[in-house]
Amino acid sequence: MPELTYREAVCKALADELRSDPDVIFFGEDVGEAGGVFKVTPGLYEEFGPNRVRDTPISEQAILGSALGAAITGLRPVAELMFADFIPVAMDQIVNQIAKYRYMSGGRLRTPLTVRAAQGGGVGFGTQHSQCAESWLASFPGIKVVSPADPAEAYGLLRGAIRDDNPVFVLEHKLLYSMKGEVAADAGPITLGKARIVRPGKHVTVVALQLMLQRAVEAANLLATEGIDVEVIDLRCVSPLDRATVLTSLEKTGRIVVVEESPSGAGWGGDIASLAADEGVYFLDAPVKRVNMGMTLTPYSPPLEDAAVPTTARITDAIRSVMHGYRRS
Amino acid sequence: MTAAQLPLAARQKALRSMLEIRIAEDRIQEMFMANLVRGTAHLCIGQEACSTGMAAALRPGDTVTCTYRGHGHALALGMGLRDLMSEMLGKAAGCCKGKGGSMHMTDASIGLLGANAIVGAQIPIAVGAALTAQVKGLPYIALTLFGEGATNIGAFHESLNMAAVMKLPVLFCCENNVYGEYSVWSKTTPLQDIAERAHSYNMPGIIVDGQDAEAVHDAVAAAAARARAGEGPTLIEFKTYRYKGHSRNDTAPYRPAGELDRWLARDPIQILKARMIADGQLDEAEFEELQHAAQVAVADAVDFAMAAPFPSLDELTRDILVD
Numbered sequence A: 001m002p003e004l005t006y007r008e009a010v011c012k013a014l015a016d017e018l019r020s021d022p023d024v025i026f027f028g029e030d031v032g033e034a035g036g037v038f039k040v041t042p043g044l045y046e047e048f049g050p051n052r053v054r055d056t057p058i059s060e061q062a063i064l065g066s067a068l069g070a071a072i073t074g075l076r077p078v079a080e081l082m083f084a085d086f087i088p089v090a091m092d093q094i095v096n097q098i099a100k101y102r103y104m105s106g107g108r109l110r111t112p113l114t115v116r117a118a119q120g121g122g123v124g125f126g127t128q129h130s131q132c133a134e135s136w137l138a139s140f141p142g143i144k145v146v147s148p149a150d151p152a153e154a155y156g157l158l159r160g161a162i163r164d165d166n167p168v169f170v171l172e173h174k175l176l177y178s179m180k181g182e183v184a185a186d187a188g189p190i191t192l193g194k195a196r197i198v199r200p201g202k203h204v205t206v207v208a209l210q211l212m213l214q215r216a217v218e219a220a221n222l223l224a225t226e227g228i229d230v231e232v233i234d235l236r237c238v239s240p241l242d243r244a245t246v247l248t249s250l251e252k253t254g255r256i257v258v259v260e261e262s263p264s265g266a267g268w269g270g271d272i273a274s275l276a277a278d279e280g281v282y283f284l285d286a287p288v289k290r291v292n293m294g295m296t297l298t299p300y301s302p303p304l305e306d307a308a309v310p311t312t313a314r315i316t317d318a319i320r321s322v323m324h325g326y327r328r329s
Numbered sequence B: 001m002t003a004a005q006l007p008l009a010a011r012q013k014a015l016r017s018m019l020e021i022r023i024a025e026d027r028i029q030e031m032f033m034a035n036l037v038r039g040t041a042h043l044c045i046g047q048e049a050c051s052t053g054m055a056a057a058l059r060p061g062d063t064v065t066c067t068y069r070g071h072g073h074a075l076a077l078g079m080g081l082r083d084l085m086s087e088m089l090g091k092a093a094g095c096c097k098g099k100g101g102s103m104h105m106t107d108a109s110i111g112l113l114g115a116n117a118i119v120g121a122q123i124p125i126a127v128g129a130a131l132t133a134q135v136k137g138l139p140y141i142a143l144t145l146f147g148e149g150a151t152n153i154g155a156f157h158e159s160l161n162m163a164a165v166m167k168l169p170v171l172f173c174c175e176n177n178v179y180g181e182y183s184v185w186s187k188t189t190p191l192q193d194i195a196e197r198a199h200s201y202n203m204p205g206i207i208v209d210g211q212d213a214e215a216v217h218d219a220v221a222a223a224a225a226r227a228r229a230g231e232g233p234t235l236i237e238f239k240t241y242r243y244k245g246h247s248r249n250d251t252a253p254y255r256p257a258g259e260l261d262r263w264l265a266r267d268p269i270q271i272l273k274a275r276m277i278a279d280g281q282l283d284e285a286e287f288e289e290l291q292h293a294a295q296v297a298v299a300d301a302v303d304f305a306m307a308a309p310f311p312s313l314d315e316l317t318r319d320i321l322v323d
């Protein structure tokens, strides 16, 4: 199987969709001739030409508004917003337009558009360039939100997003762009909305996404040496939420830890916690635990930034804490 | 516009300021390339006259908002090199306690209300600072700096319109350095000059040689006088150029051959230096002394910043809200 980096996998997914469907177009700031600020999209402009791959001015509202307009008139646009931190610049187009257009038309309009953006901390870019966007977006019915965790996922989920007839936000992680992984030569689109179990285990369920998923797997491997058998779920999408996979796992393990790379307030992890406390309450052998940034921001100073985002050590501690005194055989 | 001559002391100060910015920026680039700090830096090398000329025309009480390409603005407005270098390295002694970083040099005590990493976001904030002056009847102006690329953002247009109808004392200063990230501005902006955009908002739109600190000073001083007199905002376009790439890792491969050399021939430091030498105000030896002094000051600041402690971890949850 060929090895690709996460960024190459994103680019290949875009290229494959641009090739297979003439209605797919791709645009954003410096995505074309320059190949993207994160060097994710080189070669697309050359292969697909200036009609279908376009560089835009610095105009996020126009980028997302025009993606919507193009989507309801027959194209399948993919727009890039560069940093997820720029999502709020176009928030009206997202909240009041993209998420509501189909509903307000009584289902008569289709909005098949994809928005890509790079998110996450750990790179030293400071408070306005380090945020994760899942929890902002999860509160709007009418859009899907996907956070791929590795190259194969980045490839399949982006193709799945582009083929989806709904608006989809694909959030890529800056720290993962150079991660390598196998992407099958015959890999196809992954349908959105189904979580995956990346590591089966019987003592405790950990639900995470993206970078936090990588750290959760590290934590699980560490804890295996202590006899704690962790099941790690890659949620993939905060919206729509795959409740069944989470509940089935919780039924098996009786314990759950949710890891988010974002502040605690109105975080998507709260949705998982409430699912556990509601439909999963009779499965629970221990309190539900959330690991996140608390109500703090991502500062620039390296030691502070490293402390802001959940580390493998913090995840490990949280898992130990729900195991303490409750271990089942 | 031909620049009026600044008094000798002001010229000396401007030359020192531009040298300090140039040498500090070079050193910052070195530190980043040596991986002494992660993250990114946006240098203003080549654009020093905009910072220096702008700051020279302001008065105490005036306020400024600017961009991530803001080290020059901060230094020209009087930020100490140690404050700046410590911030660059994320140290507690930095102007923002290490929490802001390269893109957010801020110090209200020198009028610098914030450097912004969201393109265009600083523009309406300056409108608000001008609103304070107008509401309180204070003789201050607000000045905001942004790139030519930022004039394609909605916030720019809303700000100019609102400032114009309210006749607010705010100066909109565009440093047109030819590129917005990797795009030459002619590809994203259908105009000959950014200054044309002023006409839609019924305010003066002025074009200035951004490589000439004295010309920058004069234009800002004139617009500031107008604003202080209650006649409203002005859009000023500085024609300038960034010698380096957009940020840390950009080698600017998109630039046509020869373009950088043409701009290097109009270097802002060399322009003022040559003028002062021609006017008998400076000789080579004195220039070298100034340069040496700036190097020593920058080296001292870097040494200080390297030795300085990082903020303690409890800073993570401080300053989020007023207690």
Ligand SMILES: Cc1ncc(C[n+]2csc(CCOP(=O)(O)OP(=O)(O)O)c2C)c(N)n1
Binding pocket: A029, A058, A060, A082, A086, A089, B067, B069, B117, B118, B119, B120, B146, B147, B148, B149, B150, B151, B177, B179, B180, B181, B246
């Ligand atoms: C709202 C928003 N969109 C995009 C970016 C990414 N970005 C950072 S700087 C930049 C180019 C800005 O160009 P210009 O306004 O000319 O300023 P310059 O960098 O040349 O000083 C872009 C697109 C951003 N920071 N904020």
Ligand SMILES: [Mg+2]
Binding pocket: B147, B148, B149, B175, B176, B177, B178, B179, B180, B181
């Ligand atoms: Mg520019």
